[in-house]
Amino acid sequence: MQIAGLVSRSRARCIADAYLFANRSLFSKSLRSSITAPLFSPPPTQSTTSDAFGPKLGCVRAYHDGRPRGPLWRGKKLIGKEALFVILGMKRFKDENEKLDKFIKTHVLRLLKMDMVAVLTELERQGEVSLAVKMFKVIKKQDWYKPDVYLYKDLIVALARRKKMEDAMDLWQNMRQEDLFPDSQTYTEVIRGFLQYGSPADAMNVYEDMKKSPDLPEQLPFRILLKGLLPHPLLRNKVKQDFEEIFPDQRVYDPPEEIFGLR
Template sequence: MRVTTRWEATARLSMLWRRIAAAVKRGGGGGGVRGFVTENGGGGHRGAAAASSPSLSIWRRKKEMGKEGLFVVHELKRLQKSRGFGGARLEAFVKSHVCRLLRSDLLAVLAELQRQNLVPLSLKIYEVVRKEIWYRPDMFFYRDMLVMLARNGDAEAAKRVWGDSRKEEVLFDQHTYGDLVRAFCDGGLPDLGMEFYGEMRRSPDPPLSLPFRVILKGLLRHPELRTKVKDDFLVLFPGMVVCDPPEHGGDDDDDDDRRREDLF
């Protein structure tokens, strides 16, 4: 009995996705997918149930990496350390190995590069993912990229990724906005964080108190910006209280000096 290799399985999966996309294009929507399922031995009601049943976003699932993914991460890091990173050698490796990864392995590779704060490699895989036939714009995909870029203080790349999310009309919820503002403030980019805060205030979603508290905690080192957010918070939630950090005045400093003198 002949054993199917991993690469053959990848090729078959890629062909299957192309056929599904062609069926959707011919059918003009869900009807094309149901026709494809029926044509390939499945029942029409099964296709409809699969299309309507809720499923966890692929960006939120646990990302387990196979051997091919581990090899790709290792080789990408090796290419990054070598001279001429980003040239023909990298492009050849992406075409020969990265683009042939299964979806789960490709997402696991991206998550691992983000975890290791490898910004150039993460951006490269980010572009590869967006070109895949199965790719659909997703809030969690962009959130993870933006948080990683904020953690590394890369404002230029963050603005580019943010621009991509706007072009694809990705909508962030209030909790995601709070996480992003906090991440950029912690990463030393409070101005960019406040741009996200401005978009959060313009969002059609109703405001929530928890994201505001997350932002206020991240702005402790920026009192002027914190005052602005605090004023908005008190207007939106008049019955709630914000605990400010203790302020040390001149008398307290004198008392501290006296205590030090007593010790010596």
């Protein structure tokens, strides 16, 4: 019995030694492979929908790339949550003056400088010019406000494009009182607006103001006037003479008078 027990114990010891040796060799192989392998192995290439169907269908990308969609994304990405809330609130109460004034006192006046300017710009972009005028008046009352021709320009152009010429001229006068001159685009849009509004005399007043500007005039507002003043030959001749003096190398096209019924 003792001899049998000794034999079984020696046999078990041999089996255990063999098992440990085998595991040790496997561990050493895995360790060597992990040392020699690169730290970051590239992921296995997978065929995407665009790779499989792009050449056949002629499309560059057949899947959504995760970028946001919609016309308002660019504006929303730059506007804070409070500014967006103010825009929605002002649009909600735009037809109720009392509620709108209360909303401006309780929410608009709490905005920071950049948020106020962002609200003004977004209202102009959305075509809410009446609300934009209210917002601009709020901005002018702030301590940090300084006369800025670009704030005036964008709002005046937005008003002129919607033929709100009375509001545009009120801002124009305020801008001139602050000794600011607009650029050529502003002159062009206001002159075009008055011509479409049926007020050539007001268009000429803006034109005379343009000639006093310290910046060199451009051709576009002249050509807008020359085209819009065809039914008014006396005013047109005056603009034509100025144009030929300032731009001697340019020509002015004079259509036959009978086309416009001037004879």
